[in-house]
Structures are given as C-alpha cells and as structure tokens.
C-alpha cells in the first residue's frame with residue numbers, strides 16, 4: 229500500500245519531528261554539515277571564521293521524520309558588537325531546540341570547545357557530540373580528539389563524521405531522528421529553508437567576497453540586495469574603511485569583476501535562469517560596532 233502523502237500539521241503514526249541546532253566554534257564545518265545533510269547549498273561556507281551570521285533553518289524530511297536544523301554562527305570570544313550579537317543568536321538557539329549537534333574539529337579540541345560545552349551543560353536539550361573532518365586526521369589524532377571531547381561531555385559517545393565527504397553523516401542523522409519526539413509535520417514536506425531568495429542571493433555574493441579576500445577584510449564585509457527583479461540583481465558590498473573598498477574593487481575593477489562572475493554563477497543555479505548582476509562597493513565606517521548598521525544588515529538585535 230502506498231504511504232499517505234505527508235501534509236503540514238498532520239501527524240502520521242510513529243512520525244518524529246523536532247528542532248536540531250548545529251553548534252560549535254567558528255570554522256568547524258557546521259554549515260558544510262547542514263548542506264551535506266540536505267544535499268543542497270542552503271548555507272554559505274568558507275575557511276574564513278564567522279562565515280555564518282544568522283540562525284539559518286534547513287528542513288530535512290523523510291516519510292518517517294522531519295528534522296528542522298538550525299545552523300548557527302560560530303561561538304567565539306567577541307571583540308565587536310557584531311560578535312556579541314552572533315553569540316546571542318547561538319544562545320537563543322540552544323534554548324529553543326530539542327537536540328543539539330555539538331560539532332568539534334577532529335584536528336584539535338581546545339578551550340573554545342570547553343567553553344561551549346559548559347554553556348551546553350546549562351541547558352536542557354539533548355546533546356550529540358560530533359567530531360568533524362575525520363577525512364584529514366590520522367587514527368591516532370582521532371582517538372585523542374575523541375578522548376578530549378568525551379572529557380568535555382562524559383555522558384555522550386562522540387560521532388565521527390566528515391561533513392565534506394559525507395562519511396558517517398547517515399548514522400548521525402539516524403541518531404538525531406531517534407532523539408526527537410514523536411510529533412507532526414512542522415514545515416511543508418518540500419520546504420528546504422526559511423531564508424528568503426533575497427537573503428540567499430546576498431549570502432552567495434558575500435561568500436565569493438570572503439573567498440577572494442583575506443586577513444581582516446572578510447570580517448568587514450556585509451552585503452545588501454538593494455533591488456531584485458526577475459532578471460536583475462542590484463547589490464551593495466559594504467566594507468568598513470576606504471582602504472578595504474580599494475581591495476574589494478581591485479586593480480581596474482578586477483576583484484569586483486571576479487566576485488561578480490563567481491556570484492552570478494551560483495545565483496543563476498539558485499534561481500534557475502540567467503540574471504544581470506550589478507555590484508557596487510560602499511563604506512559603512514565601523515559598522516560592526518554600530519547598532520543601526522547591524523540592524524540594517526540584518527544582524528540580530
């Protein structure tokens with residue numbers, strides 16, 4: 229007999245559903261894991277810290293369960309108002325989920341992880357510890373990381389995964405499904421994310437700008453889509469100083485052109501058709517420390 233079609237709000241017998249946060253230090257691979265589980269690029273990723281700046285929901289639905297993942301910014305020692313707001317996003321998320329996937333980097337467990345573990349211990353949600361990047365560690369290093377992670381949260385045996393290759397991810401998802409309660413379909417079964425198309429487009433542009441800049445420039449970049457029609461996107465790339473503006477524009481505009489070329493490719497994949505992308509670079513002095521700018525760029529309250 230064919231299974232009945234899943235519908236928003238329905239609760240088929242034995243169906244499980246719940247919220248799962250993905251928490252961890254900057255750069256441990258949280259967003260890569262979300263994309264791997266959903267087999268779609270929902271969150272941007274990069275090897276620059278603080279890539280993720282909002283809580284991004286990604287919905288995973290099967291006939292048996294629905295997990296609403298919440299990818300979060302990397303928890304870190306803040307130096308700016310932006311950093312404080314990002315940490316607040318993480319703390320608020322921990323409070324609202326059924327389960328937390330606590331990601332640590334298998335190449336080394338450190339003080340930052342210990343701090344996050346202490347935060348997690350103060351909350352009631354279940355925690356699964358996940359050692360990521362097992363594709364790049366020796367068995368000996370993995371055993372050490374596993375022991376160090378177990379010392380932080382002794383009640384839970386860590387999962388070893390590679391968010392990049394997908395190794396171990398199926399087992400992790402199975403354990404997460406088992407950890408959420410029985411419940412109804414929370415999002416339409418074909419939903420993928422709660423991000424608007426405009427937000428996704430702004431994020432793709434930011435991803436390319438991060439990819440192509442270094443040192444303090446990536447931290448200083450924010451992107452706003454000013455106008456978006458069927459075939460045209462007009463967006464501003466904000467930086468904090470005029471010297472950074474020069475870097476992002478590049479020699480005779482070469483850097484901005486490259487950002488645009490790479491971003492357009494991904495935007496066209498997202499939208500499914502060609503677009504004209506118009507980028508300008510603007511300076512918003514010290515925006516990371518200014519409430520009005522942070523709100524304009526959509527970075528919490």
Ligand SMILES: Nc1nc2c(ncn2[C@@H]2O[C@H](COP(=O)(O)OP(=O)(O)OP(=O)(O)O)[C@@H](O)[C@H]2O)c(=O)[nH]1
Nearest residue numbers: 254255256257258259260274278279280302391392
């Ligand atoms: N080798 C390897 N690299 C990985 C793996 N997962 C993620 N990475 C890389 O690690 C870097 C950071 O990945 P992200 O997914 O952006 O990390 P994040 O935890 O979301 O980072 P923030 O949003 O800044 O907190 C990227 O260069 C990824 O390609 C993995 O399993 N193996």
Ligand SMILES: [Mg+2]
Nearest residue numbers: 258259279280
């Ligand atoms: Mg991220």
